[in-house]
Amino acid sequence: MSKPLSGNEAVAYAMKQINPDVMGAFPITPSTEIPEYFANYVANGEVNTEYVTVESEHSSMSVCIAAQAAGARAVSATSSCGLALMYELLYVAASCRLPIALACVNRALSGPININHDYSDSMGARDSGWLQIYAENNQEAYDNFLMAMPIGETPNVRLPVMCCMDGFITSHAVENIELLETDVVRKFIGEYNPENYLLKKENPLAVGPYDVSPYYMEHKVQEAEAMKVAKARILEVAAEFESISGRRYGLFEEYRMEDAELGLVLMGSSAGTAKAAVDKLREDGVKAGLVKIRVFRPFPGEELARALAGAKAIAVMDKSEGFSANGGPLFAETRSALYDLKVRPYLIDIVYGLGGRDFKTEDVEKVFGRLADIAVTGETYPVYSHMGQRSKEETA
Template structure:
């Protein structure tokens, strides 16, 4: 029997960690992920876990600790956000290239500047090429479920890659929602023991990790990593299937919402997908054939599967909660458009960058986006491809949504200082 509870996203992940009982946690506080090591420290303090909690002096050392511990034969976890992960940057590459299946709870937050503590995906999107598996969550339930699936994926002998499990800062991390937890023993059975073939503290053998790799070898190691990432697709689905057996909850590379007969669709990542679904529900009631795809697994990118899922759609809006400053659209857009290239008949595609630094996105925004898609279908004119939504504009005529809500007389914004 599942345990019914109501938890914040941070608490949900902390509980997942407690149930897994990892060997080492290296962490340094940063908003909005701070609560995770805080909750976890209280489990350590109460003797509920066996974990060595290493309260390091920086995120850089947090990731260094995890890399070393995992190489030593331990299961290591961390939690961070934004600048914290940015400080780990170099080590993210070390972790994946050393093939160490560390698990990171990333609570997505905007990167500086200006300094901002609220949600967008600029932190993880910036790290998209670091060789980590990236799994995103819409809800607290998904943050919990994804965290439980991370280790069986990353630690699989054909994969051996670190996994970052992402959720949206504050929007889910600090919001209490209903959820179902698994019993501790079921979690332990599902996640299993960490049994690496080689590790530093092995009884009968030595291990040397982290050589200088001359050009004669470097490329071969990158090819190995690339192949591991490709193999991860299969394992991700196998683990999802095993998870469904235990929980009844179904996961894939992405979630298709009302896509079967959809003529227009939105593709996006994270908590905003829920808001988008509410818009789809409303539009469906008006008889409009709207659908939505929520990407769960961004690395590896489910290219063929996504193309298939969008093959029958006439117009698609890809929504990026991160800028890539390519002057040509955000990262999810670039990947999605590339995925669709091989289709014999491609939908028209537009890109919206939205929600940066905690800018809210509402059901009304989504309704506007779908109506833009409708007019693309009608006129067969794509219009501007690379768009932003939700920002104030000098020229009122340029607006495609109403902005009153961002100008609410809410003194919060004036008074709130930054806590980091």
């Protein structure tokens, strides 16, 4: 089935096909249209989900944690400051090993107050123990949400999954999309059958109690091991998904990287814009390519190092600041991943697109221009810089 849908509607439709047991829903700003669309499905009797409206995102995540701990499949959706309000509970969900699926529509955090797209919200949650999968467009947002179930619910993973898409650029844009038939989706995701859960009377248990020092570290190590296992599981699920959809996914997507000398590492919708620019540069004889990071947690460090090893100069594009004074979060991961290579490409970080600053094919061409210079001169200063901001004269 092919029709134009917005990213929000696409993810709501994925949720409808999944027909989760519970949705924790804070259905007003800064949430998204996702709970709004889903509320219609509930009202029309198209799903039999327990739709729990709450007073905040702190509570919507609490509802998901309680429901999933009880043995139910729970989902939620949020954005920006809404995710920030969930932070405390994100860690609880992950450490309780509850495979909740959360749609995160990436928008800037306040302040200054801004509603537009960047990754400052989910990047702030990158150490919470959630898997993070990013979408380039509405199709990937839909596909990723379906794959979240069999990834997170696998017994040796059992971690929550955050499915991210770009605010407005993807969430509010109508584009063509291929939807799967609902019976195919149901078969693909299967039933959620956890080993242990609160409502299992044969095996009473407590979930989320105080974890004293003699146990806490063991639990954290198990959580870290699960995150490592998730990498292989993501690829298995991607292969299964390809067999029902024909669409291929990996930990990241390499675009024209086979003989690329200059390349970008970036995420989300910007990767699409950059692909168009790469095509044009290739026509002009520039050996350009890009790697689009799909899975940020677990971070595919070794695989990424292999993909970038042959290039001369790489720019990492960070759409969140991070304020480390040493580059953005994607840069930190990428540079760390390259450390073990004997011969490394030159690497720079460019922070761009904050608070919805538009990213154009011309911007991509500028970055490749700089990479071409670096490949010749080896001069990477400044390693970490910003692009797209106006000068003092321009803003005066």
